[in-house]
Amino acid sequence: MLDKILGGLFGVAIGDALGATTEFMSQKEIEAEHGIVKDIIGGGCWDVQPGETTDDTAMTIAVAKGIITNFEDPIEDIGRQFLLWKNTNPIDIGITIRVVFKHFEGNWFEAAKRAHDILDGRSAGNGSLMRCLPVALAYYEIYKMEQISVAQSKMTHFDDLASEACIIYNRIAHRLLRNDDLKTSILAEIKNTRYEKISSLKPDCPADGFVVNSMKWALYWLLNYVSFEEVVIGATNIGGDSDTIAAIAGGLKGLEVGYNNLPNHYKNKILDKEQLADLANQLFEIRERETNA
Incomplete structure (x- = not known):
């Protein structure tokens, strides 16, 4: 279980660090400048250092810390972690989340609704999906896991499309933590959803x-x-919002294969590796405690 949890968190960070190089580029631009990006080399639009991660990993860490601080009702503590991160003047904050921060006055859900209105109803970004994996890692009871998945999404993304994706994603993760097959888990959870025809x-x-x-x-x-x-690598070289798509995909794939099967040349480059390992151990302890309660 610990190997899976480590694999999931490091999978997010590795995908993020890889994709940061190609974010907002087109496939043609990537091919012209890099050929194929296969390693964590940094650079890109944010001029990151090799192994440096962006908002995808930072907000995933924030969600994990909030859960660890208050397992029963983590939303306010997750919010405090969001604000601590914002105050570090990060290189990248998504549009929706930036608007939420601007209008936050003590209630995350009200700020998310206001941002939704300000953005003319366009609050279905991927910013809550990219950070939701720690919920599945900590909560083995599926009803609670779904409840927290939705709540952490609604803190910043009012649109139901965002919380729907978080539920599907974390239900897949829930299956992987039971040692189910990845492809089987995906096909089971996307059945009768908008993603069924993938x-x-x-x-x-x-x-x-x-x-x-x-x-x-x-x-x-x-x-x-x-x-x-x-x-x-596939997600990284498609361009667009490549860091987030690679992080989302990397989280589930890392969860499936486990930390010990992730490439060392990726794991060792992640600058936040000690913090991620510590959080993984704490999430594992919580899950073990709750499972055996």
Whole structure:
């Protein structure tokens, strides 16, 4: 179980660090400048250091810390972690979350609704999906897991499309933590949903920050490629919102294969590796405690 939890968190960070190099680039631009990005090399639009991660990993860490602080009702503590992160002046904050921060006056859900209105109803970004995995890692009871998945999404993303994606994603993760097969888990959880028709054909949509499109691309890589490297490299080199799509896909694939099977040349480059390992151990302890209660 600990190996899986470590694999999930490191999978997010590795995908994020890889994709940060190609974020907002087109496939043609990536090919012209890099050929194929296969390693964590930094650079990109944010000029990150090799192994430096972006908001995807930072907000995942924030969610994990909030859960660890207050397992029973983590939302306010997750929010405090969001604000602590914001106050570090991070290089990248998503549009929806930036608007929520601007209008936050003590109630996250009210701020999310206000942001939704200000953005003319366009609050279905992928910013809550990219950070939701710690919920599945900590909560083994599926009703509680779904409840917290929705709540952490609604803190910043009012649109139901965002929370729907978080539930599907974390239900897949829940199955993987029971040692179910990844492809079988995905197909079971996307049945009778808007994602049901994901196939061997690349999605007919841009690889952008709209949560439905991001989810479709992540599922495409997960369903059609076998190794962790193939999944995150594929997502990285499609461009667009590549860091988030690679992080989303990397989280589930890392959860499936486990930390010990992740490539060392990726794991060792992650600058936040000590913090991620510590959080994984704390989430594992919580899960063990709750499972045996």
